[in-house]
Amino acid sequence: MQPSVKVVSLVSVGRHPQSGRSRRAEQDGRAVELGLKLASAELTVVHAGNAQEQVLRQYAGMGLLSLTVLEQESDCDAVPVLVSFLQDKRIDVVLTGVRAESGESSGMLPYLLAEKLGWPLVPRVADIISIQGGAAEVLLALPRGQRRAVTVKLPFIASVDNAAQEARQTAFGPGLRADVKVLNVDSVVDEAASQWQISAAKPRPKRIKVVKAKTAADRMKAATAKPMGSGGKVMKDETAAEKAQAIFDLLLEEKVVR
Amino acid sequence: MILDWLPPTLIGFLLVLAGIGAVRRMNLWRAGQAEKVDILAGLLAMPKRYLHDLHHVVERDKYMSRTHVATGGGFVLAMVLVLFVHLFGVKSEILAWALLAALVLMFCGALFVYKRRMNPPSRLSKGPWMRLPKSLLTFSITFFVLTLPAAGILPEGTGGWILTLVLSVLILMSLSEMLFGMTWGGPMKHAFAGALHLAFHRRSERFGGGRSTGLKPVDFGDGVTIKEVHGVAKPTDFKWNQLLGFDACVQCGRCEAVCPAFAAGQPLNPKKLIQDMVVGFAGGTDEKYAGSPYPGVEVGNAKGAPDQIITNGLISSDTLWSCTTCRACVEECPMMIEHVDAIVDMRRFLTLEKGETPNKGAQVLENIIATDNPNGYSPASRTHWAADQNLNVMKDVKQADVLFWVSDGAFDMRSQRILRSFVKLMKAANVDVAILGDEELDSGDVARRLGDDAAFQSLAKRNLATLSKYSFKTIVTTDPHAFHCLKNEYGDFGSDALKGVEVLHHTTFLNRLIKEGRFNLSPLQGGSKVTYHDPCYLGRYNGEYEAPRELLASLGIEVAEMERSRYRSRCCGGGGGAPITDIPGERRIADMRMEDVISTGADMVAVGCQQCTAMLEGVVEPRPVVKDIAEILAGQLIEETH
Structure with missing residues (x-):
């Protein structure tokens, strides 16, 4: 990859699904892995939150020389500090996970950043194949192992899907020795979130799966077959107005727009 | 006589060369890391360590032990006498005769x-060993x-x-x-380095039967x-006495003969590994190595x-990960x-510094x-197995005679x-037992053997902190790895949690219960x-x-011993994280062990380890049944009816 590409991977503190303990977040780890592939040692890894958090060492142990922390309290909003950090730098690609494993876990962060920065957002990428001439060739992850190749102009934000290359093993020694650069930022308390009452989610009862298939071949088919899209159509040759009308009609039909 | 001066001069000259070589060799060892050793006590203890501990191991091969006593003993004696008779020119027929006797022995x-x-x-x-x-x-x-003239057998000047x-x-x-080669890297190096290695051994507790x-x-x-x-990245990261230890190798290949990974065709040969370590700290290549290669x-x-x-050019990391840490070598x-120390030291570098634990290791x-367990299960589900066992949990009872790990x-x-x-056996014997329940964590065995000593130490310290909260006299476990x-x-x-506490394997513990007559067993029919x-x-x-064998004997079972049993037992392939790193070979170690079992004609193999059970049971059927001794005993328990 070209060394001139400036890539930033945003990382959060993950949460192990079984133990509930802090860990390197699955998707954020992949965002760092992809960042290392694109920019190797030039990669900037940024965390907004507590600089003393030990989990950051697990990211650093992937071979980072340093890690930038925008120091702020846990009740602060990550978006404004990240926007001001990213804004005044000449950055080409920002990588995030699809959603955090702890906190709000709304998955909104990449969208809000894209909106504030005015950059395109590429959701759920499986890989970034090349970056050349101010544009990147990106593979989007679709269900059932399908991929869609798209070309995006720089700069852009991409959220990294579970289909991307798995994060490499973290090494204890380098993680311990990595430099944690703490930046003082004007953090903003998330007023809205402070009003919320948070309670544990109740697991939704699962519908018992009735296997209708009689033979192994049927079961294989049921497990792997592409869902037959009912409805929907591909519009390629129509005018922009017609395409927009079609989308609008669909939104009305689905009662998204009333 | 014109040339009479020649033999003593030669002896003196070679002695000086040997001395120079010795200093050079010692400097190679000194490049290693500092390690505190009691030099004087070590040197004083060396003869006993040689004659007793080392000879005890050599004695397993009677042919070689006698040969070595004659050759080595004869040589040392002869060399000392040569100095007196031929170098210092002591005129004594008794010395000369003694020298002749030593030479005949040699x-x-x-x-x-x-x-x-x-x-x-x-x-x-x-190679040079054939010479x-x-x-x-x-x-x-x-x-x-x-020496014949000095002994008066032949006239002077014959x-x-x-x-x-x-x-x-x-x-x-x-x-x-014999002299020059001893300190300049010839086959006789083993005598010089070996003697010092015995004196400055890193585990002096091993001597005297410890x-x-x-x-x-x-x-x-x-x-x-x-x-x-x-961990160890470069040869100089080893302790100096570890480097000295590598130099002591005689290349007898006994390690190679017992290594399960070598037999399985995995790229490990303990003898070659040690020789490569010598190549490492002395510099050079392995061209002159004349033994079996890594498969x-x-x-x-x-x-x-x-x-x-x-791992950059001297040995491949696969070699290090092939080891099952079975300690047979x-x-x-x-x-x-x-x-094993050396292998784990180098693994530590690969895991802690490089993040390169292969396959499922990461x-x-x-x-x-x-999650404090290797498979990522919920820590809250650790005690689910005992839901129907009605076991006391330490958190509630605070103390018990026996803590079941x-x-x-x-x-x-x-x-x-x-x-x-x-548990069934303990209940039959009315043992006051409790478990830690969800407070127990993985012992750290796997993490440590995979080189992650940070994770191991974290687990160890947290486990010790938990243990120190409760009072008990004995810990019993069915897992030899946790036991170790x-x-x-x-x-x-630095924890007092295990001070005065006896740690026992369940076979030892059960054997005691049986001897105390705490439960009755019916013989295996x-x-x-x-x-x-x-x-x-x-x-x-x-x-x-002994305990496992005594337990089987108490059921009237006469154990049909495998050729490789007791201290020569062949590993099941499950130790040292080997099933996790899974380095490919030509055969599976567990299959070879099952062949050992089958060759005794047994239809059941008794085991005292859950890891061995898993490995041996993984061998395709038809094969003998695999059962833990606790399972065999529980099946023969005569339960009192009320």
Whole structure:
């Protein structure tokens, strides 16, 4: 990859699904892995939150020389500090996970950043194949192992899907020795979130799966077959107005727009 | 006589060269890391260590032990007398006769060395080692003839200057091997380095019948300054006495003959590994190595230097990950070299510094860190296996006679059968027992053998903190790996939690209960033939060979012993994280062990380890039944009816 590409991977503190303990977040780890592939040692890894958090060492142990922390309290909003950090730098690609494993876990962060920065957002990428001439060739992850190749102009934000290359093993020694650069930022308390009452989610009862298939071949088919899209159509040759009308009609039909 | 000055001059000259070589060699060892050793006490203890401990190991091969006593003893005695008779020119017929006797002894020994070298087994190194018996014979004959005049058997000046010249050439040849070669890297190096290795051994507890098997902890410093490197990256990162230990190798290949990974065709040969370490700290290549290679790896391409990263060109990391840490090589080594320590030291670098634990290693370590068990199960489900067991939990009772350390077998359905059987036996014997429940964590065995000493130490310290909250006299576990950690490795972390506490394996514990008559068993009917597989971490690591056999005997079972049993037991392939790193070979170690079982004609193999159970049961059927001793006993328990 070209060394001139400036890539930033945003990382959060993950949460192990079984133990509930802090860990390197699955998707954020992949965002760092992809960042290392694109920019190797030039990669900037940024965390907004507590600089003393030990989990950051697990990211650093992937071979980072340093890690930038925008120091702020846990009740602060990550978006404004990240926007001001990213804004005044000449950055080409920002990588995030699809959603955090702890906190709000709304998955909104990449969208809000894209909106504030005015950059395109590429959701759920499986890989970034090349970056050349101010544009990147990106593979989007679709269900059932399908991929869609798209070309995006720089700069852009991409959220990294579970289909991307798995994060490499973290090494204890380098993680311990990595430099944690703490930046003082004007953090903003998330007023809205402070009003919320948070309670544990109740697991939704699962519908018992009735296997209708009689033979192994049927079961294989049921497990792997592409869902037959009912409805929907591909519009390629129509005018922009017609395409927009079609989308609008669909939104009305689905009662998204009333 | 014109040339009379020549033999003493030659002897003196070669002695000086040997002295220079010795200093150079010592400087190579001194490039290693500092390690505190009591130099004087070590040197004083050395003769006893040699005559008793080392000889005890050599004695397993009677032919070789007698040969070595004759050759080595004869040589040392002869060399000392040569100095007096020929170098210092002491005129004494008694000394001369004594020298002749020593030389005859050495000659006889050397003949047997020669005989063994005529058709040497594959485990022996060839190359310069093939020359050694000839050098030994030459030495003894030459000095015999040279000494005859001094003993008064031949008149002075017999043979004239021609004989003196011929003898001088022979002296040069044989003494070059015996003295010069001793300190400049020839086969005789083993005598010089070996003697010092015995004196400055890193595990002096091993001598005098002791046992020292726990790995040494990584020093992670005081938390303020951070070390440059953890584990061993370069040969100079070893302790100096480890380097000395590598130099002591005689290349007898006994380690190679017992190594399960070597037999399975995985790229590991303990003898070659030690020789590569020597190449590493002395610099050079392995071209001159004349023994069996790592299976599937050509000899001659390995290069090393004291400050070169070992896995960059000297040995492949696959070699390090093939080891099952079964300690068969260490047990078998007549020079008492510590192969497993060296391998784990180098693994530590790969895991802690490079993040290159192969295959499932990374995932397992990540799970251990995040969930305190290798498979990433919910820590809250650790006690689910005991839902119907009505066991006391320490959190509630605070104290009990016996703490049952359940180990990670709690998550595995096969191992749970062993756990339940053991609980059934304890209940029958009315043992006051409790478990830690969800407070128990993985012992850290796997993390430590995979090189992640940070994770191991974290687990050890947290486990010790939990243990220190409760009072108990005994810890019993069905897992020899946890047993080993608790007994031999947790002591390094400055906790009093295990002070005065007896750590026992369940076979030892059950054997005591039976001897006390705490429960009644019915003899095993049906005339089935049973053999017993010694788990490495119970046998070689902790010396418990008898209790399991006594337990089987109490059921009226006469154990049909395998050829490789007790201290020579072959590993099941499940130790040292080997099933996790899974380095490919030509065969599976478990299959080979099952062949050992089948060759006894047994239809059941008794085991004392859940890991061995899993490995042996993984062998395709038809094969003998695999059962833990606790399961066999529980099946024969006579329960009182009320």
